[in-house]
Amino acid sequence: GAVVSQHPSWVICKSGTSVKIECRSLDFQATTMFWYRQFPKQSLMLMATSNEGSKATYEQGVEKDKFLINHASLTLSTLTVTSAHPEDSSFYICSAREGGKEKLFFGSGTQLSVL
Amino acid sequence: QKEVEQDPGPLSVPEGAIVSLNCTYSNSAFQYFMWYRQYSRKGPELLMYTYSSGNKEDGRFTAQVDKSSKYISLFIRDSQPSDSATYLCAMSSGNTGNQFYFGTGTSLTVIP
Numbered sequence: 523g524a525v526v527s528q529h530p531s532w533v534i535c536k537s538g539t540s541v542k543i544e545c546r547s548l549d550f551q552a553t554t555m556f557w558y559r560q561f562p563k564q565s566l567m568l569m570a571t572s573n574e575g576s577k578a579t580y581e582q583g584v585e586k587d588k589f590l591i592n593h594a595s596l597t598l599s600t601l602t603v604t605s606a607h608p609e610d611s612s613f614y615i616c617s618a619r620e621g622g623k624e625k626l627f628f629g630s631g632t633q634l635s636v637l
Numbered sequence: 638q639k640e641v642e643q644d645p646g647p648l649s650v651p652e653g654a655i656v657s658l659n660c661t662y663s664n665s666a667f668q669y670f671m672w673y674r675q676y677s678r679k680g681p682e683l684l685m686y687t688y689s690s691g692n693k694e695d696g697r698f699t700a701q702v703d704k705s706s707k708y709i710s711l712f713i714r715d716s717q718p719s720d721s722a723t724y725l726c727a728m729s730s731g732n733t734g735n736q737f738y739f740g741t742g743t744s745l746t747v748i749p
Contacts, residue, residue, distance in 0.1 A: 526680075528680065556737075563744075565739060565741040565742050566681075566725070566739055615680045615681075616680075617680075617681075619737075624669035625671070625683065625686055626671065626737055627683060628673070628680035628681045630680045631679060631680045633678060
């Protein structure tokens with residue numbers, strides 16, 4: 523299957539700093555990428571949908587100024603958690619939809635811990 | 638009513654058992670159906686992908702779609718301890734832009 527690479531796998535940062543998470547589709551062009559948040563033993567919570575070259579569409583309740591999403595190319599989307607606080611600590615996962623197909627491939631996830 | 642319903646379990650079976658995982662849905666427009674396996678602290682991995690109704694088999698895994706009943710299943714034969722994970726169903730109509738709808742996931746433990 524197609525490969526989606528997500529980095530870093532885990533990151534620890536101090537409160538007030540910003541953290542950037544990268545999501546790359548390695549062997550296909552991803553016209554759409556999705557960002558999720560997942561708490562322990564809970565399901566995926568969609569945060570935002572990003573289309574290449576367009577502004578991301580955020581789900582209700584997700585602060586767009588805190589969670590900056592950029593999808594500048596067909597193979598790369600980034601999520602920046604700005605001014606991180608301990609309540610932002612979570613597991614963040616990206617997924618990518620191959621252009622013209624209804625298959626979704628996921629990255630390996632990023633565990634963010636804000637001290 | 639949620640778009641997709643999935644029993645969260647947990648489900649515990651002995652090694653070698655046949656496992657049946659299920660999802661029901663409400664939107665008759667769904668045509669694309671997927672099953673994912675997620676290990677703890679990892680991203681979901683695509684196991685099975687089916688378009689429209691019917692069965693699809695891949696090794697020990699069989700996916701079934703019954704569109705008339707709005708019901709999909711994943712069967713795991715000869716279950717192994719390494720199958721212990723959370724299984725997510727997902728579906729899409731393909732007509733609503735970029736929307737994918739997920740079940741909440743079923744936690745499976747296969748006991749050696």
